[in-house]
Amino acid sequence: MKHTLQQVFHSGKFVVGFIIFTFILLTVIVYPLFVKAPPLAILSQGTFFPPGIYVNVYDSIGSQPYTLMLDDATAKRIASKLGDQERQDIKDWLLAFGIPENEVDMADTENLMDQWVNNYDPKVQLPGMTFAKQRYYQRLNASLEGILATEGVTIATRNAEAGTLEETDTVAQTDYVNVTEVPNVRLLVLGTDNFGRDVMTELVSATGTSLMIGLVAGLIATTIGLVLGLLAGYMGGVVDDVIMFFTNLFTVIPTIVLLILISFSIGQENRGPVVIAVVIGFTAWVWTARAVRAQVISLRNRDHVSLSKISGHPIARIIFTDIFPYIASYVIMAFILQVSSAILYEASLSILGLGPKTTEVFTLGLMMNWGMIYQAHILGKWWAIFPVIVIIALVSFSLNLMNTGLDQVYNPALRD
Amino acid sequence: MKGYARYFGKKMVWFGITFIAAFLLNFILPRLMPGDPVAAITARMAQGQTNAAGVEAIYRQYTELFGTNKSMLEQFIIYVKNVINGDFGFSFSQYPRTVASVLSVSVWWTVILQLPAIIVGWLIGNVLGALAAYRRGGYDKAVMPLSIFVSGLPAFGMAIILLVIFGVRLKWLPTSGGYGFDMIPNWSWAFIRSVILHYILPFFSIVLIVIGGQAIGMRSMSIYELNADYVKYSRFMGIKDNKIIRYVFRNAMLPQVTGLALAIGTMVGGALVAEIVFSYPGLGTTLLSGILGQDYPLISATALIITLMTLIATLALEILYGFIDPRIKAAQSD
Numbered sequence: 001m002k003h004t005l006q007q008v009f010h011s012g013k014f015v016v017g018f019i020i021f022t023f024i025l026l027t028v029i030v031y032p033l034f035v036k037a038p039p040l041a042i043l044s045q046g047t048f049f050p051p052g053i054y055v056n057v058y059d060s061i062g063s064q065p066y067t068l069m070l071d072d073a074t075a076k077r078i079a080s081k082l083g084d085q086e087r088q089d090i091k092d093w094l095l096a097f098g099i100p101e102n103e104v105d106m107a108d109t110e111n112l113m114d115q116w117v118n119n120y121d122p123k124v125q126l127p128g129m130t131f132a133k134q135r136y137y138q139r140l141n142a143s144l145e146g147i148l149a150t151e152g153v154t155i156a157t158r159n160a161e162a163g164t165l166e167e168t169d170t171v172a173q174t175d176y177v178n179v180t181e182v183p184n185v186r187l188l189v190l191g192t193d194n195f196g197r198d199v200m201t202e203l204v205s206a207t208g209t210s211l212m213i214g215l216v217a218g219l220i221a222t223t224i225g226l227v228l229g230l231l232a233g234y235m236g237g238v239v240d241d242v243i244m245f246f247t248n249l250f251t252v253i254p255t256i257v258l259l260i261l262i263s264f265s266i267g268q269e270n271r272g273p274v275v276i277a278v279v280i281g282f283t284a285w286v287w288t289a290r291a292v293r294a295q296v297i298s299l300r301n302r303d304h305v306s307l308s309k310i311s312g313h314p315i316a317r318i319i320f321t322d323i324f325p326y327i328a329s330y331v332i333m334a335f336i337l338q339v340s341s342a343i344l345y346e347a348s349l350s351i352l353g354l355g356p357k358t359t360e361v362f363t364l365g366l367m368m369n370w371g372m373i374y375q376a377h378i379l380g381k382w383w384a385i386f387p388v389i390v391i392i393a394l395v396s397f398s399l400n401l402m403n404t405g406l407d408q409v410y411n412p413a414l415r416d
Numbered sequence: 417m418k419g420y421a422r423y424f425g426k427k428m429v430w431f432g433i434t435f436i437a438a439f440l441l442n443f444i445l446p447r448l449m450p451g452d453p454v455a456a457i458t459a460r461m462a463q464g465q466t467n468a469a470g471v472e473a474i475y476r477q478y479t480e481l482f483g484t485n486k487s488m489l490e491q492f493i494i495y496v497k498n499v500i501n502g503d504f505g506f507s508f509s510q511y512p513r514t515v516a517s518v519l520s521v522s523v524w525w526t527v528i529l530q531l532p533a534i535i536v537g538w539l540i541g542n543v544l545g546a547l548a549a550y551r552r553g554g555y556d557k558a559v560m561p562l563s564i565f566v567s568g569l570p571a572f573g574m575a576i577i578l579l580v581i582f583g584v585r586l587k588w589l590p591t592s593g594g595y596g597f598d599m600i601p602n603w604s605w606a607f608i609r610s611v612i613l614h615y616i617l618p619f620f621s622i623v624l625i626v627i628g629g630q631a632i633g634m635r636s637m638s639i640y641e642l643n644a645d646y647v648k649y650s651r652f653m654g655i656k657d658n659k660i661i662r663y664v665f666r667n668a669m670l671p672q673v674t675g676l677a678l679a680i681g682t683m684v685g686g687a688l689v690a691e692i693v694f695s696y697p698g699l700g701t702t703l704l705s706g707i708l709g710q711d712y713p714l715i716s717a718t719a720l721i722i723t724l725m726t727l728i729a730t731l732a733l734e735i736l737y738g739f740i741d742p743r744i745k746a747a748q749s750d
Contacts, residue, residue, distance in 0.1 A: 253434065254682070254723060257722050261716075261719055351692060396568035396570075397565045
């Protein structure tokens with residue numbers, strides 16, 4: 001046993017797969033200890049906030065201001081509102097308005113803004129410009145207001161009795177707050193999703209659920225496959241024929257079709273993650289059964305098995321002590337593959353709208369499903385969908401790698 | 417030739433049995449569904465109607481129409497009769513279109529997309545795998561982990577990655593549909609060009625996934641064969657490497673054909689989900705709309721067609737296998 005483990009951990013492929021998988025598993029276990037927020041809590045009003053650090057504006061105003069004299073502050077401020085695209089748009093408008101091309105210089109911010117402020121009039125209708133484009137320029141104009149100003153902003157509060165505004169504070173352009181002094185800062189590593197949930201927390205919880213589904217489905221499938229394979233291979237005769245009939249049947253009927261029909265029949269209300277796992281487990285045993293049977297048949301007539309038979313050992317004992325040890329490595333490999341394929345099947349089912357119901361838990365497939373329903377991939381909201389694909393790929397990659405590593409240890413012919 | 421007839425006859429009988437089993441499952445499973453689909457469609461049709469008697473009449477009319485008020489056995493007999501006539505009834509969600517008319521369009525999109533994609537992917541995958549086994553070294557070390565990674569990626573994942581890179585970011589190719597949304601199917605050049613442009617991304621997302629899986633299998637097979645005694649013997653005999661490789665490739669290829677026959681169901685399933693990513697007008701997208709609309713005639717018929725397609729593909733591969741495997745040829749030739 002010790003020797004086998006040593007050998008297994010000498011295989012580079014297995015170790016890499018093992019490390020990736022352990023890392024994901026540890027994250028799933030450790031992360032909830034630090035982030036206590038419930039994974040399905042809806043944080044944001046509005047959908048798909050991009051990843052980043054969210055600093056409370058109200059608290060920032062109340063915090064102690066520090067004056068920093070940074071040279072490039074003005075340039076950055078202008079650049080954030082007046083990027084290359086906006087400059088190009090402004091130039092286009094000015095040209096269409098009738099300003100000669102050689103007078104418009106996109107690189108000269110001050111001159112460009114001068115020309116814009118002097119010439120732009122929201123009421124002017126340029127020939128051939130669509131209404132949407134017109135609205136765009138109105139919005140652009142509003143956002144550019146005060147962009148070249150050098151004085152600060154005045155903060156005022158409304159007097160509750162008189163209803164007048166009273167100046168309470170001013171914010172200069174050189175004022176800074178120290179983020180550690182602002183009481184309300186929230187780091188959203190992966191932004192929020194279509195419901196306004198924190199994607200990172202959700203992803204960790206969904207990974208946990210999906211791994212659980214994979215594990216349950218894998219265990220069920222392996223157990224069924226192992227039992228049927230052992231029975232068919234060892235008993236032979238009619239038992240073998242019957243088992244092989246069903247095995248061959250379910251090999252050819254596509255698993256996804258069975259899964260679709262069964263989960264549709266179960267109905268949305270009854271589909272929890274465990275139910276889905278069980279359904280996947282009950283449709284995925286075929287491969288294990290076939291392979292185990294083939295191995296058992298080759299073992300059945302070995303000398304040590306015959307010896308056990310002659311000694312009058314009961315069948316259960318022969319199977320467990322004389323046959324099982326020879327196929328154990330194979331069964332473990334089949335189990336690993338089944339965990340990974342179960343996770344993929346859950347994802348496929350969920351994308352089809354047949355996954356677990358959404359209200360209680362989240363799985364990787366459901367995250368894909370909702371991301372796609374809200375077209376996150378087409379709208380460029382990568383954070384709602386790509387991390388999910390990466391996690392699915394990493395889990396399945398690490399499991400496959402572990403499997404290949406084991407294969408090379410147990411099949412010397414495949415060794416490098 | 418008599419031997420061949422027996423071999424193919426056996427395969428055909430097995431094909432028939434599997435089809436009947438699949439047919440039974442297709443009929444029974446969706447009908448176990450809780451909730452009354454006719455009630456759902458009535459609710460939609462009767463929207464805005466305040467007259468309770470009118471709603472009742474609509475409900476009764478649809479129950480008659482779809483036969484949901486009859487016993488299971490009667491429903492089954494009607495179903496078998498209809499399926500033989502190619503009549504799958506009305507679609508609940510796309511009423512008054514019939515299921516047959518919905519599927520007769522989408523099935524071709526799927527066949528034209530998936531068949532070439534799986535064949536091309538299988539061929540490229542096998543060549544890459546055999547090369548990896550033969551060349552070993554750096555090439556092997558680069559191709560193998562990549563193949564494992566790619567084959568681990570679900571088809572929809574690959575589809576989304578390609579869609580975002582080439583469709584959304586680079587804007588080289590359209591992101592959804594089977595042809596431009598402003599077009600009506602016809603045989604003009606503009607339409608065919610649009611169809612081809614929409615075809616590229618779904619096609620390659622399936623091809624890439626298939627390549628990954630096949631390359632891994634072919635590599636293991638080829639390594640087994642390369643270590644076989646006949647290879648060593650041939651080397652001692654001084655037979656040229658090129659010739660040995662051809663033997664090795666052919667021997668390793670045979671299990672890969674069987675492998676394809678067994679894996680084709682999984683591939684089709686994955687590819688159907690990839691279709692959904694691109695809203696490709698094939699069976700996958702039809703299935704999705706059926707599920708969203710609680711449309712059991714549509715789901716049942718789609719499932720049946722997918723099963724049938726897979727069965728035919730498997731049968732074709734097994735017949736092909738009978739011709740190319742010299743062992744079967746030898747056994748059947750007397």
